[in-house]
Amino acid sequence: MHITALRNEPAVVSALADLIIETVACGGSVSFMHPLPREKALAFWEASLAAADRGERVVLGAYEDGELTGTVTLLLDCPDNQPHRAEIAKMMTRVKYRGQGIARALLTAAESIAAERGKTLLTLDTAEDEGAAGLYEKMNYRKAGVIPDFALKPHGGLTGTVLYYKRI
Ligand SMILES: CC(C)(COP(=O)(O)OP(=O)(O)OC[C@H]1O[C@@H](n2cnc3c(N)ncnc32)[C@H](O)[C@@H]1OP(=O)(O)O)[C@@H](O)C(=O)NCCC(=O)NCCS
Structure with missing residues (x-):
């Protein structure tokens, strides 16, 4: 697995669009x-x-044999x-690559970059239903609380969001 900061290039944008869709x-x-819609994913x-080119964030990509297998964004x-x-x-993480430690590796890399930039506190949120709370708890993020009915799930129906933080 190879992890790199992604650049604003058409092939990269296209692979990220496939991943988020x-x-x-x-x-x-x-x-x-x-x-x-693909146009919406590409525009996002x-x-x-x-924003990454302006230094406002870092978008990391994980690659396996030239294929984008996962991503995470660090908002600075x-x-x-x-x-x-x-x-x-x-x-x-792309569905067929899940369960192989890709998210863990991306999160570890994002934490290193955050520390290098002088950051000492990381925050995030994840859906209460079918979210990634288990991943974040394994990575020692602490649960701050839950906001009920925060967002719609992709196929409809409300879910709460769980707020997490980690001191680094
Ligand atoms: C959540 C997601 C990124 C995990 O990706 P992944 O590459 O399969 O995760 P990893 O293989 O690195 O998992 C690392 C550890 O976290 C655990 N884990 C990962 N996702 C989990 C989940 N949803 N619930 C509970 N535990 C989870 C794994 O079991 C693994 O534990 P281990 O190291 O003890 O074996 C992936 O399932 C995904 O893309 N989900 C849909 C999008 C999403 O919900 N993103 C989060 C938005 S906040």
Whole structure:
């Protein structure tokens, strides 16, 4: 497995779009409803990678034999009074590569980058139904609480969101 910071290039944007469309179709809560139109997915990643080019975030990709197998985003652009904080977002692994430690490796890499940038606090949220709470708890994130009925699941129906944090 090879992990790298992703650049704003058409092939990368296309692979990220495939990944998020599949994730949403399989019920992953990553801000979108199913079916996620390809143009919308492409526009999302283009904007995200443009923000990465401006240094506001880092979008990491995991590769296996040239194929994008997973991604995670480290949001660095926090308000002026939170220069020590960063947020973990858009964590997803291609369905056929799940259960092989890809998310763990991406999260570990994101934490290292955050520490290098002087961040001491990481925050994230995940859906209460079918989210990734188990992953974050294994990675020593602490549960701060649950907000009920926070978002719609990709196929409909409300779910709560669980807030986590980790001091690094
Ligand atoms: C959550 C997700 C990213 C995990 O990816 P993955 O590459 O399969 O995860 P890993 O193989 O690195 O798992 C690392 C550990 O966390 C555990 N884990 C991973 N996902 C879990 C989940 N949803 N619930 C409970 N435990 C989980 C694994 O069992 C593994 O434990 P181990 O090291 O003791 O064997 C993937 O299932 C996914 O893309 N889900 C849909 C999108 C989503 O919900 N993203 C989170 C948005 S906040």
